[in-house]
Amino acid sequence: MAFNLPETRLRIVIPGGSGQIGGALARYFQERGHQVTVLTRGPFAAEWQTVHWDGEHLGEWTETLEGADACINLAGQSINCRYTAKNRAAILKSRVHSTRLLGRVIAGMAHPPRVWLNASAANIYRHATDRPMDEDTGEIGGGELVGPRRHAPEKWDFPVRVALDWEAALFAAYTPGVRKVALRTSIVMGPERGGAFSVLLSLIRLSLGGTQGNGRQMVSWIHERDFARAVEFLIEREDLDGPVNMTAPMALPNREFMAELREAAGFPNGIPAPAPLLELGALLMRTETELVLKSRWVMPRRLMEAGFEFEFPEWRAAAEDLMRLKRERG
Numbered sequence: 001m002a003f004n005l006p007e008t009r010l011r012i013v014i015p016g017g018s019g020q021i022g023g024a025l026a027r028y029f030q031e032r033g034h035q036v037t038v039l040t041r042g043p044f045a046a047e048w049q050t051v052h053w054d055g056e057h058l059g060e061w062t063e064t065l066e067g068a069d070a071c072i073n074l075a076g077q078s079i080n081c082r083y084t085a086k087n088r089a090a091i092l093k094s095r096v097h098s099t100r101l102l103g104r105v106i107a108g109m110a111h112p113p114r115v116w117l118n119a120s121a122a123n124i125y126r127h128a129t130d131r132p133m134d135e136d137t138g139e140i141g142g143g144e145l146v147g148p149r150r151h152a153p154e155k156w157d158f159p160v161r162v163a164l165d166w167e168a169a170l171f172a173a174y175t176p177g178v179r180k181v182a183l184r185t186s187i188v189m190g191p192e193r194g195g196a197f198s199v200l201l202s203l204i205r206l207s208l209g210g211t212q213g214n215g216r217q218m219v220s221w222i223h224e225r226d227f228a229r230a231v232e233f234l235i236e237r238e239d240l241d242g243p244v245n246m247t248a249p250m251a252l253p254n255r256e257f258m259a260e261l262r263e264a265a266g267f268p269n270g271i272p273a274p275a276p277l278l279e280l281g282a283l284l285m286r287t288e289t290e291l292v293l294k295s296r297w298v299m300p301r302r303l304m305e306a307g308f309e310f311e312f313p314e315w316r317a318a319a320e321d322l323m324r325l326k327r328e329r330g
Helices: 018-029 060-064 085-107 154-172 198-207 224-236 254-266 273-282 299-303 317-330
Strands: 011-015 036-042 050-051 070-073 115-121 145-147 179-185 187-188 222-223 244-246
Touching: 011 018, 018 036, 018 187, 018 224, 036 060, 036 070, 050 060, 070 085, 085 115, 085 154, 085 198, 115 224, 154 179, 179 224, 187 198, 187 224, 187 317, 198 254, 198 317, 222 224, 224 244, 224 254, 244 299
Parallel strands: 011 036, 011 070, 036 050, 070 115, 115 179, 179 244, 187 222
Antiparallel strands: none
């Protein structure tokens, strides 16, 4: 059964909502008749209201949160980069400092948002090939083994530490009466240029969309529409707080994930990319192989037990729909 918010016009504020995920959320809620405000560092044209903020200082943007129904904080520099000391500092600061700033602002409000959803990451969990990680039994990553007597690369620990500090900043904020949810989000798949789906599709069209690494690492993902619907669900469900895994229930090995994506795109063959070749490619593309080689097997147990139903629980149907959307949007 589809879930629908009551027939009331909500005020929704999305700090850091100028990227792919923020755009998908803003578009979804705007189309449903709600008032959407995106807080952004740089101006951009949009169908919804945009207000400047820098994630570090107070400003007129604070007025948008007074009396709002929901704050959905997505602020944070992209992790699709090399983990240099400079980039690590920027990634951590952009997430933790902006969350602390929001906490101070919300704490001082006479009429704060009734719910504060804050981005987090599904890669908070360990490299998992043996079982899925849910919110209650999932094991936090860091220093885990990825083979017999072989530890994961040290760089794999960094995103885990970021997610832990990010969530700590959210839950440490003293905001009585404000329900708080940490969105432990897997890869959000949308058709827009620059997103993960678009990057993978580009590789496939160059015949480079074969198995990545040994292909046994699990891929957790979520269709952008299900992500938006799950956020909508969490805004309404006043009994849900704390960490929530935002991912489709059917993770699958990278080998199958890439094969089904190639089939949906109409490119049945793709050159495999073993780990050494991926390392070289990541260096040239200024990114890290952790994004594709770490096994993310995440289960959305809390959403499912609360009755949320995914429109796209399986990757094959999701990939076909994303191809359709990409053709329609150009």
